Amino acid sequence: MSAVIMFGSFGLLLLLSVPIGxxxxxxxxATLLYAQDMPLEFLAQGLVTSVDSFPxxxxxxxxxxxxxxxxxxxSKRLIKVAESVVGNIAGGFAMTTIITCFFFAAISGSGPATVAAVGGIMIPAMVQIGYSKQFAAGIVAAxxxxxxxxxxxxxxxxxxxASGTAVGDLFIAGILPGLLIALLMLIYVYFYxxxxxxxxxxxxxxxxxxxxxxxxxxxxLIxxxxxLGxxxxxxxxxxxxxxxxVVYGLIAGVLLYKELKLKDLYEVCRNAALMTATIMLIIGAATAFGKIMIIEQMPAKIADGMLSISDNPVILMSLIVILLLFVGMVMDTTAAIIIFTPLLxxxxxxxxxxxxxxxxxxxxTLVIGFITPPIGVNLFVASEISGLxxxxxxxxxxxxxxIMLLALILIILIPEIALLLLGG
Incomplete structure (x- = not known):
């Protein structure tokens, strides 16, 4: 019953467009009030202790x-490098966008930040030379x-x-999947x-x-x-x-390229603070949500339930992927990772x-939600830039x-794509 109340109220609130956090x-x-085996202070403690973490x-x-x-x-200079490599090829500007996003990804760590930094330059540039605005906005969001x-x-x-896995290992494991997705996108864009x-x-x-x-x-580029080095x-x-x-970015922007002015720092800090506050609230609330699930033994019950459906790994993995694809469409990725990692x-x-x-x-799987309505944040950023x-x-x-679903299937079937650089 606790699970019904927890997920039922959560789903209802999402339908009412209540912010995820x-x-x-x-x-x-609602779950704490029903269960009455934990005080309400548990939520307040969870909000604080969840973000009191060095990682x-x-x-x-x-x-x-x-x-x-x-x-x-x-970002402007990264675009120039990519353009000088593939700009003369059919679809060169779109390919430049993909390559620039790949490089900028190795700086920002954020999907929406990458869309904003690259899209603000590349969407108008692509439209100016004859690309449809719809295609330009789509490639940047993707x-x-x-x-x-x-x-x-x-x-x-x-x-x-959330899982106790070494972050450094995850970083290494993300390199080849990122290259695979970028390559598949480049091939599609070329023929299109x-x-x-x-x-x-x-x-x-x-x-x-x-x-x-x-x-x-x-x-x-350094x-x-x-x-990573x-x-x-x-x-x-x-x-x-x-x-x-952060320190290097300030040195490069202020002293080396001399394009970051002191007056820009207020806007930079304001945007970063707003995004950080939103993410931290989600992390805190999602962590408390997850701890309540663990105390109520929901992860073990869900695992037993899924394993009772079938002992076929293909069927079970397909169910997990379908579940996460749906979750990614309706829930913030940060919250989804914190909630579903202990469950799955x-x-x-x-x-x-x-x-x-x-x-x-x-x-x-959850990242695909970045480009699927109704929560797809990359779509909202691209929409704001393009006006579409x-x-x-x-x-x-x-x-x-x-393309991303194809890459996902390949990564599931061929673990070496993720583990090769780790020696796996």
């Missing part, structure tokens, strides 16, 4: 780093998902905390652009032009090397890497999945959803 808190209160501290710093680097001119898959990734940090007649820049590839672009973008080299933890990213982890272990591989599967309705962008996004 508030809905989680209110459904937790979680990486979240606000990566958000701030992404904002600083977006304003500091790093490529923005790389911000969650390519390390560093905020959802990977959340999953690592040829069909539609979207030509490149018309400029022949020039090695000297590429070298000039790389030299101009050297301070931006960021992933510092962040520092983590994997054992020089600092993911949390410390996030702080290093016992099933994954029973099926013999490596915790890191299983985490990549969970994150990638969510419905129009949603139609353009369908092929990319199919």
């Amino acid at each position: 508030i809905a989680l808190a209110l459904s937790s209160i 979680i501290m990486a979240v606000p710093f990566f958000i701030l780093a992404g904002e600083i680097m977006g304003k500091g001119g790093l 490529a923005g998902t790389l911000g969650v898959i390519v390390p560093p990734s905020i959802p990977m940090i959340i999953y690592g905390v 652009a040829r069909k539609k007649g979207y030509s490149g820049t018309g400029e022949a590839f020039s090695f000297m032009r590429l070298l000039r672009a790389v030299w101009d973008a050297k301070w931006a 960021v992933p090397v510092i962040i 520092g983590i994997y080299g054992g020089f600092f933890t993911p949390t410390e890497a996030a702080v290093v990213a 982890m016992p099933v994954g272990i029973e099926l013999g999945f490596d915790p890191v591989h299983y985490g990549i599967i969970i994150i990638l 309705s969510i419905m129009k962008i949603s139609k353009a996004i369908v092929p990319y959803i199919a």
Whole structure:
């Protein structure tokens, strides 16, 4: 009955358009009042203790780093590098967008931040040279998902905390899946652009032009090397890497590129603070929600229930993927990871999945929700930049959803895609 009250009230609040963090808190209160085996103070304690975590501290710093680097001119220079490589190919500007999102993902760790930083430049540029606005907005929203898959990734940090998995291992495991998705998107865009007649820049590839672009973008290109090299080299933890990213972003934006002005810092800090506050509220409420589920023994019961349906790993994994695809459509990814990781982890272990591989599967499945209505945050950011309705962008996004589902199937069937760089 506790489960019915908890999930029933939560679902009802979501239908009433109550913000996800508030809905989680209110459904937790309803469950506590019914069960009466825990005081209401449990929720308040959960809100505080859940964010009192060293790994979680990486979240606000990566958000701030992404904002600083977006304003500091790093994204513009990454675009120039990508354009000098593929700009002359059919669909070159769209391919440039994907490659830039991949690079920026290795800086920001956030899907919406990647869409905002790259889309603000590339959507108008693509429209200006003849791309349809709908196609331009769709490719930016889709490529923005790389911000969650390519390390560093905020959802990977959340999953690592929720599951006890090493965040550094998750970061390494996300590299090849990110490359796979980017490659599949590039292939699709190339053939679609040829069909539609979207030509490149018309400029022949020039090695000297590429070298000039790389030299101009050297301070931006070195960021992933510092962040990921520092983590994997054992020089600092993911949390410390996030702080290093903020400091480096300030140095690059203010002193090296000289595009980040003091007057911009207020807007940068304001945007980062608003996003951080929203995410932290969700983390706190979702963690309390999850702890109540564990106390009420819901994860064990759900795992037993799923395993009683079938002992066929393919059927069970299909059920998990379908469940997470639906959850990703209606729930914030951060909250979904905190809530469903303890629920589904016992099933994954029973099926013999490596915790890191299983985490990549969970994150990638939920990330598809970034580009599916009604909660798809990347769609909202792309809509705000392009001025198009969510419905129009949603139609353009369908092929990319199919691409991500194909990548998900390959990663499930071929664990080495996630585990190869870990020596698995």
